[in-house]
Amino acid sequence: KAGVTQTPRYLIKTRGQQVTLSCSPISGHRSVSWYQQTPGQGLQFLFEYFSETQRNKGNFPGRFSGRQFSNSRSEMNVSTLELGDSALYLCASSTSGANVLTFGAGSRLTVL
Amino acid sequence: KNEVEQSPQNLTAQEGEFITINCSYSVGISALHWLQQHPGGGIVSLFMLSSGKKKHGRLIATINIQEKHSSLHITASHPRDSAVYICAVMLNYGGSQGNLIFGKGTKLSVKP
Numbered sequence: 001k002a003g004v005t006q007t008p009r010y011l012i013k014t015r016g017q018q019v020t021l022s023c024s025p026i027s028g029h030r031s032v033s034w035y036q037q038t039p040g041q042g043l044q045f046l047f048e049y050f051s052e053t054q055r056n057k058g059n060f061p062g063r064f065s066g067r068q069f070s071n072s073r074s075e076m077n078v079s080t081l082e083l084g085d086s087a088l089y090l091c092a093s094s095t096s097g098a099n100v101l102t103f104g105a106g107s108r109l110t111v112l
Numbered sequence: 113k114n115e116v117e118q119s120p121q122n123l124t125a126q127e128g129e130f131i132t133i134n135c136s137y138s139v140g141i142s143a144l145h146w147l148q149q150h151p152g153g154g155i156v157s158l159f160m161l162s163s164g165k166k167k168h169g170r171l172i173a174t175i176n177i178q179e180k181h182s183s184l185h186i187t188a189s190h191p192r193d194s195a196v197y198i199c200a201v202m203l204n205y206g207g208s209q210g211n212l213i214f215g216k217g218t219k220l221s222v223k224p
Contacts, residue, residue, distance in 0.1 A: 043198065045213070045214075101160075106154070
């Protein structure tokens with residue numbers, strides 16, 4: 001059974017650019033959630049999608065957005081990148097969002 | 113004050129020792145997760161608890177909902193247990209924006 005796949009694994013952007021990260025959940029999992037991990041703030045919840053609907057959202061500015069497709073794959077987008085957006089972005093999938101989470105390996109974003 | 117507090121922040125143990133990591137929280141929750149993160153970033157979900165106790169191999173997790181406290185125990189610790197252990201609480205859905213709130217993690221190093 002394939003795990004949660006995140007792409008790209010590593011990327012470097014410059015300030016002001018935008019970035020799109022992708023997450024393919026485990027087959028059959030309908031909930032996908034996104035998290036940001038930085039050395040200073042640790043892990044923080046970004047948002048959760050279930051059946052193409054955003055169900056929960058963390059305290060991040062509107063530059064952070066996401067969506068989920070009918071096949072449960074999810075993307076998150078960060079516009080107008082800032083240096084502070086440099087982080088490891090993790091996604092996790094579960095059957096309903098209230099069950100055990102399976103995490104992807106993460107996408108490490110560096111903003112120069 | 114953080115809503116999820118873990119202790120200790122750092123822990124060094126000798127191989128074979130019994131290890132306890134503690135997590136206290138101050139909000140109403142529907143469940144609590146214990147996660148393991150190895151260098152490189154990958155996160156593995158160890159347990160999801162809403163009451164009582166769970167055991168998997170050498171790992172035991174307990175939760176006391178009334179006292180808002182959970183513990184993760186590792187029996188007969190081994191160098192491969194060296195990792196960061198993260199406690200995360202899932203908020204009650206009613207009226208909350210967030211999905212998971214994370215502790216800062218406990219960095220465990222087990223020496224041979």
